[in-house]
Amino acid sequence: EIVMTQSPATLSVSPGERATLSCRASQSVSSNLAWYQQKPGQAPRLLIYGASTRATGIPARFTGSGSGTEFTLTISSLQSEDFAVYYCQQYNNWPQTFGGGTKVEIK
Amino acid sequence: QITLKESGPTLVKPTQTLTLTCTFSGFSLSTSGVGVGWIRQPPGKALEWLALIYWDDNKRYSPSLKSRLTITKDTSKNQVVLTMTNMDPVDTATYYCAHGQIQPSPWFDWGQGTLVTVSS
Numbered sequence: 001e002i003v004m005t006q007s008p009a010t011l012s013v014s015p016g017e018r019a020t021l022s023c024r025a026s027q028s029v030s031s032n033l034a035w036y037q038q039k040p041g042q043a044p045r046l047l048i049y050g051a052s053t054r055a056t057g058i059p060a061r062f063t064g065s066g067s068g069t070e071f072t073l074t075i076s077s078l079q080s081e082d083f084a085v086y087y088c089q090q091y092n093n094w095p096q097t098f099g100g101g102t103k104v105e106i107k
Numbered sequence: 108q109i110t111l112k113e114s115g116p117t118l119v120k121p122t123q124t125l126t127l128t129c130t131f132s133g134f135s136l137s138t139s140g141v142g143v144g145w146i147r148q149p150p151g152k153a154l155e156w157l158a159l160i161y162w163d164d165n166k167r168y169s170p171s172l173k174s175r176l177t178i179t180k181d182t183s184k185n186q187v188v189l190t191m192t193n194m195d196p197v198d199t200a201t202y203y204c205a206h207g208q209i210q211p212s213p214w215f216d217w218g219q220g221t222l223v224t225v226s227s
Contacts (some may be wrong), residue, residue: 001170004221005171010218030185032211034213034214036214042219043203043217043218043219043220045217046152046213046214046215046216046217046219049212049213049215055192055215087153087154089213089214091211091212091213092211094167095156095169095170095171096156096185097146097156098153098154098156099153100153101153
């Protein structure tokens with residue numbers, strides 16, 4: 001099973017600042033990596049798939065990059081609605097696996 | 108517009124069998140390449156993928172839970188059913204169903220989730 005490790009666990013950022021979230025896979029997952037956003041009491045929402053493709057309706061301030069084992073999600077200028085928990089997921093190998101999440105909180 | 112909704116009991120006793128139904132609209136499970144899966148999330152914890160069924164009835168299960176899970180589909184009703192046997196308090200979680208495509212694929216659309224508590 002591929003282990004997905006996200007860092008940091010919590011990221012404190014001021015509105016308008018840039019946020020950089022990391023995700024590492026225990027072995028290569030090619031570009032089969034997705035990012036999801038989850039707000040309290042809500043289901044996860046797909047942000048990025050294929051490591052760098054924004055899902056439908058996702059603002060351009062969300063950028064995904066990386067391949068193989070190292071991936072990054074960058075939020076260029078944090079808006080109030082972006083404070084949430086973010087999960088990465090590999091879907092290259094069975095079983096699919098998720099990271100432990102990064103909570104982006106208001107500084 | 109794609110929507111999915113989970114339904115089932117909110118409380119089950121230890122050792123009982125859980126049956127959850129995902130009712131969806133906006134796509135068909137008879138369309139080539141379509142899949143529906145289940146993911147769960149214990150309170151305050153991360154997401155865990157459980158099972159997946161494709162349009163052609165091909166199925167995939169989490170290895171750690173495979174012996175306890177069964178996933179089936181009813182294409183005519185636009186439903187997918189997940190059963191989990193021998194429920195334990197550690198299975199307390201919000202259970203989500205989600206829509207994807209033939210692997211490799213992320214989960215494009217999610218249901219709102221249903222919280223299942225396992226307690227005597």
